[in-house]
Amino acid sequence: MKHIIDLKNVSFRYDTTVDEYQIDSVSFHVKQGEWLSIVGHNGSGKSTIVRLIDGLLEPESGEIVIDGIPLTRETVWENRSKIGIVFQNPDNQFVGATVEDDVAFGLENQGIPREEMLQRVEKAVEQVGMSAFKDREPSRLSGGQKQRVAIAGIIALRPQIIILDEATSMLDPEGREELMKVVRTLQSQFQLTVISITHDLAEIALSDRTLVFKKGRLESSMTPRELFSRDDLNQIGLDKPFSKQLQETLSEIFPLKQDYLTESELLDQLWEFL
Incomplete structure (x- = not known):
């Protein structure tokens, strides 16, 4: 199976006048269709690494390749179109007055023809189980429903990669379970690659592989079963x-x-x- 993402000796620091690197010589790959969890204490570099992958930050050194194309200032928009990010607080992502408007927003920005846009919106809202709420205001939805709408907005854009950046951390157990079922179904249906930054054990258990970050370095890569067998879970921020x-x-x-x-x-x- 081909690599959809490759990182080779990537380093990054927010302040170039100090020696402390937030990402220090990190290398790993992600296979197409894989579900990868990234875990570690706060400040370990988890969120920084996905912002580098999405081109929101530029590495000081090393190389990032997305679907065979090196990530550069010239290719950043092309590569970013292949990636959708769902953040911790969906309220920060909403721009439309209704669910339908919000899901359509990204498509309008891409200049998708109106007829195709309407079809994509309807299909995406249906796929996340929110068809009955398409005329509602996003702010009036529950936390789990809001995250479904956020995912619908991404699915409508048809990315190859979805990044869940602590996307379930503000949800109750039932909301987390429902959201994970939606993501798992979409992953299987569209062969999506999923990268999940999380502390949630049930979410980690769904993944194919887990990367453990410590102080900006990649400490290990293992299956969820191997991870849960460790005796030092508390030292990497997990129960x-x-x-x-x-x-x-x-x-x-x-x-x-x-x-x-x-x-x-x-x-x-x-x-x-x-």
């Missing part, structure tokens, strides 16, 4: 999954496997003993 906490408690009674187990796997092992 222990509930099933792991329960597994550790029950291990005092039952000879359970020591590797990370999902809730269903833990239940299967307990059934064997009972």
